[in-house]
């Protein structure tokens with residue numbers, strides 16, 4: 001738990017939010033400002049500020065985040081249609097919450113390259 005971290009406060013229950021899904025490693029939130037019909041944030045319970053802070057010990061955790069994204073995409077009917085997963089890292093990528101989270105976006109056509 002990092003005291004000034006929004007997602008740590010949510011995970012600790014200091015800020016009460018409904019989780020769309022949770023298990024012992026991660027929680028899933030609906031994004032407050034959705035950029036697609038489905039926009040979920042898949043968040044590890046443990047505080048890791050950016051992808052730059054990952055260690056080899058986190059490999060299993062990161063795999064779990066991606067597998068949760070695939071499961072959630074399938075549950076919402078987007079596995080065949082398609083979906084996008086994104087980690088924003090630092091300023092130029094637009095990271096605004098410094099506790100890693102995997103964005104799962106689906107339900108509309110997506111441009112490439114991303115903006």
Ligand code: 5GP
Pocket residue numbers: 006029030031032033034041087088094095096097098
């Ligand atoms: P980032 O810009 O760091 O990649 O993504 C942070 C995401 O968290 C943004 O998409 C933003 O809309 C979302 N967000 C910020 N504050 C809240 C909040 O209080 N509740 C929820 N559910 N999402 C939030």
Ligand code: ZN
Pocket residue numbers: 001002005006007008009046047048098099
């Ligand atoms: Zn945190």
